[in-house]
Amino acid sequence: MATPAPTRQRRRGHDPESVLSIAVGVFNERGYDGTSMEDLARALGVTKSAIYHHVPGKEQLLARALDRALDGLFEMVADERAASGAAIERLERVVRQSVRILVDRQPYVTLLLRVRGNSRTERAALERRREFDAFISHLVGQAAAEGGIRADLDPALVTRLLFGTVNSITEWYHPSRGASADDLADALITMMFDGLRSNAA
Amino acid sequence: MATPAPTRQRRRGHDPESVLSIAVGVFNERGYDGTSMEDLARALGVTKSAIYHHVPGKEQLLARALDRALDGLFEMVADERAASGAAIERLERVVRQSVRILVDRQPYVTLLLRVRGNSRTERAALERRREFDAFISHLVGQAAAEGGIRADLDPALVTRLLFGTVNSITEWYHPSRGASADDLADALITMMFDGLRSNAA
DNA sequence: TGGTTTACCGAACATTCGGTCAGTTGACAA
DNA sequence: TTGTCAACTGACCGAATGTTCGGTAAACCA
Numbered sequence: 151m152a153t154p155a156p157t158r159q160r161r162r163g164h165d166p167e168s169v170l171s172i173a174v175g176v177f178n179e180r181g182y183d184g185t186s187m188e189d190l191a192r193a194l195g196v197t198k199s200a201i202y203h204h205v206p207g208k209e210q211l212l213a214r215a216l217d218r219a220l221d222g223l224f225e226m227v228a229d230e231r232a233a234s235g236a237a238i239e240r241l242e243r244v245v246r247q248s249v250r251i252l253v254d255r256q257p258y259v260t261l262l263l264r265v266r267g268n269s270r271t272e273r274a275a276l277e278r279r280r281e282f283d284a285f286i287s288h289l290v291g292q293a294a295a296e297g298g299i300r301a302d303l304d305p306a307l308v309t310r311l312l313f314g315t316v317n318s319i320t321e322w323y324h325p326s327r328g329a330s331a332d333d334l335a336d337a338l339i340t341m342m343f344d345g346l347r348s349n350a351a
Numbered sequence: 352m353a354t355p356a357p358t359r360q361r362r363r364g365h366d367p368e369s370v371l372s373i374a375v376g377v378f379n380e381r382g383y384d385g386t387s388m389e390d391l392a393r394a395l396g397v398t399k400s401a402i403y404h405h406v407p408g409k410e411q412l413l414a415r416a417l418d419r420a421l422d423g424l425f426e427m428v429a430d431e432r433a434a435s436g437a438a439i440e441r442l443e444r445v446v447r448q449s450v451r452i453l454v455d456r457q458p459y460v461t462l463l464l465r466v467r468g469n470s471r472t473e474r475a476a477l478e479r480r481r482e483f484d485a486f487i488s489h490l491v492g493q494a495a496a497e498g499g500i501r502a503d504l505d506p507a508l509v510t511r512l513l514f515g516t517v518n519s520i521t522e523w524y525h526p527s528r529g530a531s532a533d534d535l536a537d538a539l540i541t542m543m544f545d546g547l548r549s550n551a552a
Numbered sequence: 553t554g555g556t557t558t559a560c561c562g563a564a565c566a567t568t569c570g571g572t573c574a575g576t577t578g579a580c581a582a
Numbered sequence: 583t584t585g586t587c588a589a590c591t592g593a594c595c596g597a598a599t600g601t602t603c604g605g606t607a608a609a610c611c612a
Contacts, residue, residue: 163589181382184384188569199592202571203590298549300541300547300548307530308542311519314515318515318516337505337512342547345546346543347499347500348502364558389598389599397560404559
């Protein structure tokens, strides 16, 4: 035991990571604009000024949170661009992966989906998000062109409804209770790809 | 022409209705908490203080807007409680009607769906919304019990995904361009009830 | 014409906002 | 025991917030 564990109990108190994760929780409860630094301080159990010891300010907290969501999505896009196979099957895999990311990084993705573009930080995030949306649109377009999607459905509309459904998970999903990410993805894909209607009826 | 038309060109200027509709537009662009009375004044082409000549304050604008959305939804619920027939078919009709309301009152419903509960006004709206959700949950539960919904899908999950999809329309729908409310409802119901996958594949 | 009403402005208000800064505290190493 | 340093406090700043109020000018009615 020449050197003790490098990450020992470092006094008690916060670090940039704990501040970020608690702050994002409050942002999602009250909305970013509806959250004051005083609100954050209360949730952290410290005074307002202590927050500035760990992070540069409110907008940087938002920027870091949004990057976590977007980085996750773009890692998947990078993997998936190299994939082959029928577009409808690649789409199914992308939906499954999106649900996984949304569940794993739920607070960060939730925050991302609520961004309106009120600051440069928010507009930059919206720009990256549009890039992600374009990737999905292209994939749905391919699946439609290959005949994998019902011909009576507009591919642009399918894109919006499909990812509207995926994104709506942030509104109610709570990791502790309820289904796992995989079970959730299974149910969502069954419903969206094959329909909720029973064939017996 | 003993009496001129009662709603003549009343000077030019605003009234409570025009203030509300413009304000709701700005609320949806920037978020309620992200919108200052100065922002509203700019959008209305008047000074801040002029707004108080027409409406009691910012929170009252929100309250009136939320009531427009909720009143529409509950009018439908009242109609539908008296309906008969298979639950799966009543569900289909409720989804169609919900899309219609969402399109007709898009700005108001959009605002409602973003409420977080930061004030008494917002909490009251959330309470009414939960009541609406309970009605939908019950209807989906009936449809499942009658065998109208695939047995491998959890009814609670179907409720959330189905209305998550419907509600996500507010994120992108623009009444001027794109499909009509009926066409949109047709496509959504086809996709959610029968699936997007082509049977040919 | 004169008086009333409607729509509005400009200045001010108390409060809250995000952020700064000079200290204080307490765990730890030497 | 002493010195170091990260974590934190409390007082404070200027700017922005929602709201109030006294006044004003134009349209309308008698």
